[in-house]
Amino acid sequence: MVAAKVTPADLRAMKSRGELIPSLTAYDYPLAKLLDEAGIPLILVGDSLGMVVLGYPDTTHVTMAEMEHHVRAVARARPRALLAADLPYHSYENPRSALENSQRLVAAGAEAVKAEGGRSILEQVRAIVGAGIPFLGHLGMLPQSVLEEGGYHIKGRQDAERAALLADAKALEEAGAFGIVLELVTPPVAREISQSISIPTIGIGSGPDCDGQILVTPDLVGGFPWFTPKFVKPRIHTGDDIRAAVAEWSQTLLKPKSSP
Numbered sequence: 001m002v003a004a005k006v007t008p009a010d011l012r013a014m015k016s017r018g019e020l021i022p023s024l025t026a027y028d029y030p031l032a033k034l035l036d037e038a039g040i041p042l043i044l045v046g047d048s049l050g051m052v053v054l055g056y057p058d059t060t061h062v063t064m065a066e067m068e069h070h071v072r073a074v075a076r077a078r079p080r081a082l083l084a085a086d087l088p089y090h091s092y093e094n095p096r097s098a099l100e101n102s103q104r105l106v107a108a109g110a111e112a113v114k115a116e117g118g119r120s121i122l123e124q125v126r127a128i129v130g131a132g133i134p135f136l137g138h139l140g141m142l143p144q145s146v147l148e149e150g151g152y153h154i155k156g157r158q159d160a161e162r163a164a165l166l167a168d169a170k171a172l173e174e175a176g177a178f179g180i181v182l183e184l185v186t187p188p189v190a191r192e193i194s195q196s197i198s199i200p201t202i203g204i205g206s207g208p209d210c211d212g213q214i215l216v217t218p219d220l221v222g223g224f225p226w227f228t229p230k231f232v233k234p235r236i237h238t239g240d241d242i243r244a245a246v247a248e249w250s251q252t253l254l255k256p257k258s259s260p
């Protein structure tokens with residue numbers, strides 16, 4: 001593990017040393033501080049905040065203003081981790097808007113940005129990287145496409161899908177991405193992609209053979225107990241603990257006062 005501020009180059013070096021990259025999402029100051037104190041090298045202000053913090057049904061409702069608000073809160077923790085942030089839905093439809101919105105996230109405190117897609121967004125990736133902003137790719141199941149795709153489906157089962165994923169991963173690497181999140185990609189295809197490119201892959205629900213793993217932190221700690229993805233085993237159950245603590249505290253208030 002590196003000692004100083006983590007950079008994209010450090011994450012690439014971790015891949016070349018065969019060191020796994022544990023990554024998690026944060027949406028506010030205390031969570032970012034806790035993840036950083038635990039030594040997580042890559043923190044993502046994910047647009048999953050739409051569901052796990054803001055109560056939207058999916059990520060397509062998240063706005064730039066909401067992303068900026070949460071990036072500012074996380075950045076105030078001044079993490080040693082590399083701080084990446086999602087470009088939200090419809091914020092990177094062309095190279096100009098992709099660059100402008102990336103610059104807004106950087107002004108809010110992000111050190112890297114992430115967007116969903118491969119060859120379909122290469123011009124946007126080139127504009128972002130060309131301006132000196134580190135870019136993290138996202139392939140496989142793309143949550144911002146949930147409405148078009150009619151749900152969250154595993155990717156890589158058909159030959160054509162496998163070939164498209166590999167071509168997208170190579171194109172993102174060539175365009176200058178420093179890493180790629182692989183979401184719900186079949187484990188053999190995730191392994192093949194990881195072995196085919198020199199930048200790190202960060203898997204989520206894509207098997208054990210990616211160069212790193214990322215989770216939505218509330219899934220890991222039971223902080224959003226109404227839904228947990230099948231591939232996550234919560235390590236603690238903060239939702240249950242909060243309910244129990246609140247119920248126990250309320251009960252203490254109901255106890256009759258002892259007479260003087």
Ligand code: KIV
Binds near residue numbers: 025044048
């Ligand atoms: O929005 C998010 O939290 C993400 C992770 C699932 C990788 O993109």
